[in-house]
Amino acid sequence: TQLLEQSPQFLSIQEGENLTVYCNSSSVFSSLQWYRQEPGEGPVLLVTVVTGGEVKKLKRLTFQFGDARKDSSLHITAAQPGDTGLYLCRGRTSGSRLTFGEGTQLTVNP
Amino acid sequence: NAGVTQTPKFRVLKTGQSMTLLCAQDMNHEYMYWYRQDPGMGLRLIHYSVGEGTTAKGEVPDGYNVSRLKKQNFLLGLESAAPSQTSVYFCASSYSTLGRRNEQFFGPGTRLTVL
Numbered sequence: 001t002q003l004l005e006q007s008p009q010f011l012s013i014q015e016g017e018n019l020t021v022y023c024n025s026s027s028v029f030s031s032l033q034w035y036r037q038e039p040g041e042g043p044v045l046l047v048t049v050v051t052g053g054e055v056k057k058l059k060r061l062t063f064q065f066g067d068a069r070k071d072s073s074l075h076i077t078a079a080q081p082g083d084t085g086l087y088l089c090r091g092r093t094s095g096s097r098l099t100f101g102e103g104t105q106l107t108v109n110p
Numbered sequence: 111n112a113g114v115t116q117t118p119k120f121r122v123l124k125t126g127q128s129m130t131l132l133c134a135q136d137m138n139h140e141y142m143y144w145y146r147q148d149p150g151m152g153l154r155l156i157h158y159s160v161g162e163g164t165t166a167k168g169e170v171p172d173g174y175n176v177s178r179l180k181k182q183n184f185l186l187g188l189e190s191a192a193p194s195q196t197s198v199y200f201c202a203s204s205y206s207t208l209g210r211r212n213e214q215f216f217g218p219g220t221r222l223t224v225l
Binding site: 009031035040041042044045048088090100101102103 | 114145150151152153154155168169200202207208212213214216217218219
């Protein structure tokens with residue numbers, strides 16, 4: 001059973017478009033992270049959120065943690081080819097270890 | 111400061127052969143982890159360590175063993191490789207497992223093929 005559900009699994013868009021990817025659970029997260037993984041490399045941390053309703057911005061990326069801490073979203077504005085990669089969420093739900101979602105594979109076409 | 115390094119980068123084994131993957135970190139982190147990554151399945155935790163001399167099982171430990179004899183090194187062993195162990199293996203380390211301090215730093219990965 002996957003504790004963290006990410007959607008969509010694949011996303012292919014044109015440069016300049018906006019997009020949102022999601023990370024959901026039926027349980028409450030105590031903390032949640034977003035990582036980006038480029039081909040042939042290990043994941044790299046983008047952000048950590050711990051407070052319900054928290055919003056963090058990283059240039060064109062906006063991360064939101066749900067008020068109830070059961071979901072999170074990553075919104076990218078004006079996507080660029082350099083945003084291409086696998087986006088992974090990682091979180092701890094009640095009574096479980098920290099675990100990764102399956103990821104969203106994003107392709108931004110020039 | 112090299113961060114997390116892994117050796118080897120690539121390896122091809124025959125079924126039944128054994129091998130050891132080496133992970134080293136120079137950040138003085140207590141926590142170290144071994145993951146495998148397969149298409150459509152994200153990162154799955156194999157084993158982890160909360161400090162020198164300690165190891166614990168993760169989600170998918172069967173067929174693997176680990177050792178943490180030195181704080182900076184975490185070894186992953188396959189005693190008798192099987193085709194189902196064909197995967198990309200990532201090592202990671204972290205300062206803590208709590209809140210904002212549980213950022214994991216990953217190595218570049220080892221691509222293993224078992225024929």
